[in-house]
Amino acid sequence: MKKLVLVIFVISTLLVGTLPAYGDSADDYKVIKNAVKKKVSKDVTFIRIEVTEKGKKKEKVKIKLPLSLVELLADCTKEKIDIDNCKFDLKKILAELKKSGPTTLVEIENEDGNVKIWLE
Numbered sequence: 001m002k003k004l005v006l007v008i009f010v011i012s013t014l015l016v017g018t019l020p021a022y023g024d025s026a027d028d029y030k031v032i033k034n035a036v037k038k039k040v041s042k043d044v045t046f047i048r049i050e051v052t053e054k055g056k057k058k059e060k061v062k063i064k065l066p067l068s069l070v071e072l073l074a075d076c077t078k079e080k081i082d083i084d085n086c087k088f089d090l091k092k093i094l095a096e097l098k099k100s101g102p103t104t105l106v107e108i109e110n111e112d113g114n115v116k117i118w119l120e
Contacts, residue, residue: 042101042102043101044067044097044098044100044101044102044119044120045066045067045068045120046064046065046066046067046119046120047064047065047067047070047117047118047119048062048063048064048065048116048117048118048119048120049061049062049063049115049116049117050062050063050114050115050116051113051114051115052113052114053112053113054111054112054113054114056113060113067094067098067119070094071091071094074090074091074094075091077090077091097119098119100119101119102118102119102120103118103119104116104117104118105117105118105119
């Protein structure tokens, strides 16, 4: 499966690199070249939580925690966290979340308002 994904990636990269050469405009090539240059940061530095009420523009609750602080608190736990006989390793959870990069973890919308938790 990994080989198939790699082959598809290589072929698509070659196609994208050669297609603009056959196009009508050199601008197409410049746009693609600039898009490839831009690097999206996968570093996660904050966990954010926002709660808003329906019909209001300002957030009711707005929390921005450095992920390093959350990791520091996780280091204080010597054992796995036990919730209803289900044990969680907070350090492993945080490590996996950091690997995923900036992403929305939870987004809830209902008639009262919205709750959003994400990593950035």
